[in-house]
Amino acid sequence: MTKQRTVVNVSAMLEGTGSAARTGVAIVIEDGRITAIEPAAPSRTGSAETQIIDGGSLTAVPGLINMHAHLDSMCGPDFAIAARLATEAASALAAAHNAWRTLRSGVTTVRDLGNPFGVAIAVRDAIESGRLPGPRVLAAGKIVCMTGGHCWFIGLESDGPHEMRKAVRENLKAGADCIKVIATGGVLSPGVEVGHAQLDIDELSVAVNEAHRAGRRVAAHAIGASGVKNALRAGVDTIEHGCYLDAESIGLFKSSGATYVPTLSAPYWLRKHVDELPAYAARKTNEVYDAHRESFVAALKAGVQIAAGTDAGTPFNEHDMFAHELVLMTGLGMSPEEALVSATSRAAATLGLDGECGTIAPGLSADIALVDGDPRTDVSSLGRVRMVFARGRRISLENDDA
DSSP, rough: OOOOOOEEEEEEEEEESOOOOEEEEEEETTTEEEEEEEEEOOOOOOOOOOEEEEEOEEEEEEEEEEEETTOOOOOSOOHHHHHOOOOHHHHHHHHHHHHHHHHHEEEEEEEEOOOOOOHHHHHHHHHHHHHSSOOOOEEEEEEEEETTOOTGGEEEEOOHHHHHHHHHHHHHHHHHEEEEEEEEEOOSSTOTTTTTTTOOOOHHHHHHHHHHHHEEEEEEOOOOOHHHHHHHTTOEEEHHHHHHHHHHEEEEHHHHHHHEOTTTTTHHHHHHTTTOOHHHHHHHHHHHHHHHHHHHHHHHTTTOOOOEEEEEETTTTTTTTTHHHHHHHTTTTOOOHHHHTTTHHHHHHHHOOOOTTSSOTTTOOOOEESSOOOOOTOHHHHGOEHHHHHHHEEEEOOOOOO
């Protein structure tokens, strides 16, 4: 059988590593992978073996990576109630729909960090087998929290080292790619305060050790400084949110090599719609908003590794608005180039996928987005996606309701 080649001509290409743009190039794709980067040849005609796609004035960037999403959530105003009322069937259908929306926005890899039935694992498998369209999914299954802790309604409530070990193993048995633990209270759970630590270091350490022994990485929801420090000392790989970072926690980021996933989008959209939230969530949104932004600025200035994630699925935080996270980052002082790196090569490295995706280079998966504009001067152009290739397959963007 003749091997099919796809050649994508673009006016400019950003590798996602912070290196200079390359102009007038052709990206050659075979069997779902990039095989070469060549000078563009717009006059070249296609053949039975070669399909030529003209990207015109578009800029090619690596497929974007959202480090934090809840694919089964439809972004309604009351996250806790919606999660408790969801059925497994409804959760699975929503996750499949939102995976498709995610892909169409140029995000070709997403890390799902918890839903009540762990349905993202099944959605991942359906996408990988070709039964569903969607991005590459890394799924955490169910979150692991203390009894009555933040997001207990989508998690495995676990107390003490023995129960933590059991919960991690249950997620691994179900097929989880990573583990999510809850180290502090959160905004969207009634009855808990955002700054209070949840899960002790010994519990967190057991979860990390069990996950790492199985080759899985660990994300920690951690808002308050004490919980952030507990999680970092336990050896987690990423801290999600980090709204109250102090000098000591920033030092622990630097010494541990952990990555910060600030999810600026989550409080941004909560604050924009604060009058529509449950009273407890509105109060806590107002408490954390400014501190969160200040923590991001402090981490950025200190050189902490930052990767982009939105917490998509939280109220009004839609699954196809990933680029807005990068707009928020640059608004607080991150350069556009660094924002793109945070959403591509650094995110891939944080997930252990740097040999698979995150840059446009020969040998890697052909995960590519073509955008209208230059992300180096206008990072919002990453939201103007005109073509998407996921593992070499061009994705149709024609039907918004697909």
